[in-house]
Structures are given as structure tokens and as C-alpha cells.
Amino acid sequence: MSTHKTIQSKRNKAMTTIRDASLKRQLKLEFKTNGELSLEKRESTPNQDIVKVTPPPSKTVQAPDISTTDIYFDLETTGLGRTSSITQMAAVRGKDQFSCFVMPKKRITREASQVTGIRVFRKKMYRYGKFVKAVSISDAFKQLYGFLSKTQNNILVGHNIQTYDCPILMHALSLCDKDITEQFMSHVQGFVDTKKLFRIIHPSQKSYTQESLVESLLGEKYRAHDALQDVVALQKLVRSVDIDQEARLKASFSVEDVMDSYTYSLQVKENLPSLETMVNKKVISTNVAKSIAGSGLSYNHLQTEHSNKGREGIESVFTATKGGDRVCVTRSRKIIDSVSDFLSEHST
Structure with missing residues (x-):
């Protein structure tokens, strides 16, 4: 119980720091938005206007002594910048799926629209020309929380999430009310980055983009950059290979790591x-x-x-x-x- 209280205390302190820093950022700083997005968004080099930050090293993640639930998740965004707005979030847990389109506060770059098929016209969202219902970022997190709350001790698993999705996730949470952030974080125990994981278990691959891994190891192609299709493909990919506990731990990082990195x-x-x-x-x-x-x-x-x-x-x-x-x-x-x-x- 004392360990749980200590972890919760650290999370509360970190979230307060994030909210305070976000407020200071809004008052003092003008973040620059990136302008270009390549076909593989998570493999691209950030625009020169974006400060490249090397966060503090992750803490060693110990083997869990409790049963955990892997939830594969992915985000689509307005651009490459780590303060980009989310346009779609998706998650899958076995046969259970979640997908939600999000109305962004920032303009979607032309390059991002070409990759995801998502654009906004007259305050309505369209995907490949078809209208899709989009909700606010707060409502999106509430829906995601509802999906996460069905299981305990959730581990969010995603591709290249430590350097891309997690910073964007934290930025989005910093724009929401305190209770939304706390609800979300209370149902996440940690993260696994599958790009790091596959570098460990398949060191001879020519490319570690998710599309390349799916094609190389599964012999399949799929519609990438649709968040739901991405997570379905990733779950299938991960479940198709043997992963030892040591490799998984090396590709894991904690909620506190994510908070510390974002504050940094x-x-x-x-x-x-x-x-x-x-x-x-x-x-x-x-x-x-x-x-x-x-x-x-x-x-x-x-x-x-x-x-x-x-x-x-x-x-x-x-x-x-x-x-x-x-x-x-x-x-x-x-x-x-x-x-x-x-x-x-x-x-x-």
C-alpha cells in the first residue's frame, strides 16, 4: 500500500508540474509547428524549427509481479511536431477495438492530410472525402478511458511511442482538465515500444518501420496511417513472434518516465x-x-x-x-x- 501511495504521489506531483509548465508555456512561449511530414511519419527527421530534445534516461523497469493487460495504441496527428494536435486515436485489446476521430485545435498540414486522408473543412472532419464524426480532445480521452477501464494494470504498446506518440499524448493531456489526466493515468501502468523491441529481437532487419516489419515478418501489407488499422496490424505482428521477458523489459518504460521526459x-x-x-x-x-x-x-x-x-x-x-x-x-x-x-x- 505504501508503494502504491508513493507512486501515486510522484504521479500527482509530475502532473501538477506538467500543468503548471503548460500554463507557463501558453503565457510565455510560442511553439513552432513543423511543416513537413514524410510517408512514414515516425521515421522522419523533425523539422529544423523543432528543438530536438534528448530526455533523461529511462529508469530500469522491473518485471511486474502482477498480471498485466497489453493494449496496442496509436495516434494520427496534424504534423510531426511533438505539440501537434491529435486527429485520431485507436486501441485494440484482443478482439475489442476502440477508434475515435478528434477535432484538432491546430491546422492539419497538407503533408499530414496526404498521409492520413484526414482534413477539416468548415469545422467538419473528412477522411478520404467522407464525413467522420470528430469529438473534442477531452471527450476523446473520456472515451479512451472507458475502453481502458474495462481491464486492470494496462500496458500501452505502440510503435516508436517513446519518442513520438507519448510526448504528443502528454501534451494533449496537459490541455485537459485535471480529472481527465488522473483518470487516464490511473489505468495505465507502463509502456512498451515495439520499435525498440524489434531492434532487440530482430537485429538484422533492414527497416524498422511498422509497415516494413509487417511485410517482412508476416508477408502482408495493410492500410497504414489509419490508427485502427495500425494497432490491429501491430497486435498481429507482436503476437506472431517469440518475445522473452528480458527483451520486453528493455523496450519498456514507466508512466513516470513519460511524465519526466515531457516536463524535461x-x-x-x-x-x-x-x-x-x-x-x-x-x-x-x-x-x-x-x-x-x-x-x-x-x-x-x-x-x-x-x-x-x-x-x-x-x-x-x-x-x-x-x-x-x-x-x-x-x-x-x-x-x-x-x-x-x-x-x-x-x-x-
Whole structure:
């Protein structure tokens, strides 16, 4: 019981951080929307306007001591950006299926429409020219929650979800009421990324797009980029191969990982611009700047710490630990000295 309370406490704290960060983002930041979408949306390189964020490493996921239910899920979206709007969500659990079209708040890019067949005209949604009923994102999550609530200890299984679907999922939840987020998260115990999984169990594949895997391993083709068809095909693909527990665990990550990664990405977007001068002057690398920003530190924070405690202050915030022995930024003396020297030279 105490373990459950601890996990729930962490989730509540993370969700509060996400909602607060989302509000700050709406007030302070203007996110840029990507412009291009290739045929395989999840294999494409993000548009250069999108900040590429490397999230903190996932925690080790232990083998569950409870019976879990795999639910295969997929999203279709307005574009490639991790803040894109959802246009369709689908899930399958055995023979039980769920699919819902969602009216997006953002414009669907032409490239996305070409891939999914979805477009909006005069506040109505059409798919390949036929009208489809679309609901708000809040109603979509309520419907998905109803599907999830039929089983316990659900594991969401999807293809390339750790880097694509999950960030979009978290962004969408941050726009909904608190109770919707809590209901959804209360019925999800973790995630499995099948792209990572197939890289482990089939290391010699030429391509790891879902379409390629289905064709290579099942000898079949299907209508990709329809979320429902995607999850049906993925369930069939996964059930057709032998998967050992070790490989599955390596491809797994927790709800807390997803929340931490999303919060990290918001902090990077908010704080990274203030560190551009140090990057341009080669005081720190772009990756180090992202680590600093992702830990919640802006240039003003560094100035304050250095003003109060000098080099010791910078070392303290850079080497602070969270999540075990992992440091927030770095233990590198060279980087700490470089930042400290820069701040000394530019102190007022």
C-alpha cells in the first residue's frame, strides 16, 4: 500500500508540474509547428524549427509481479511536431477495438492530410472525402478511458511511442482538465515500444518501420496511417513472434518516465534560449545547454548562483542529483570552470 501511495504521489506531483509548465508555456512561449511530414511519419527527421530534445534516461523497469493487460495504441496527428494536435486515436485489446476521430485545435498540414486522408473543412472532419464524426480532445480521452477501464494494470504498446506518440499524448493531456489526466493515468501502468523491441529481437532487419516489419515478418501489407488499422496490424505482428521477458523489459518504460521526459522537454523549450550566448561563444556545447535547461536552470539562475557562491554555486547546481545517482547536469570540472569563468567575466 505504501508503494502504491508513493507512486501515486510522484504521479500527482509530475502532473501538477506538467500543468503548471503548460500554463507557463501558453503565457510565455510560442511553439513552432513543423511543416513537413514524410510517408512514414515516425521515421522522419523533425523539422529544423523543432528543438530536438534528448530526455533523461529511462529508469530500469522491473518485471511486474502482477498480471498485466497489453493494449496496442496509436495516434494520427496534424504534423510531426511533438505539440501537434491529435486527429485520431485507436486501441485494440484482443478482439475489442476502440477508434475515435478528434477535432484538432491546430491546422492539419497538407503533408499530414496526404498521409492520413484526414482534413477539416468548415469545422467538419473528412477522411478520404467522407464525413467522420470528430469529438473534442477531452471527450476523446473520456472515451479512451472507458475502453481502458474495462481491464486492470494496462500496458500501452505502440510503435516508436517513446519518442513520438507519448510526448504528443502528454501534451494533449496537459490541455485537459485535471480529472481527465488522473483518470487516464490511473489505468495505465507502463509502456512498451515495439520499435525498440524489434531492434532487440530482430537485429538484422533492414527497416524498422511498422509497415516494413509487417511485410517482412508476416508477408502482408495493410492500410497504414489509419490508427485502427495500425494497432490491429501491430497486435498481429507482436503476437506472431517469440518475445522473452528480458527483451520486453528493455523496450519498456514507466508512466513516470513519460511524465519526466515531457516536463524535461518543456523546461528545455523555456530555458534554452537564455543559454544561446554561451553556446555561440563555445562556453558550452548545445547538448550541455539542453541538460542545463532541462534541469530547470536558465541563464538568470546561473547568474544568481554564481553571484551568491561563485564557482561553488555552479558546481552545486550542476552536480545535484535526482533519481538516484544521476546528476542534473554534469560533474565535469572543465565545464563547471568554463561556465564559472564566463559568468565572472560578464558579471555586473
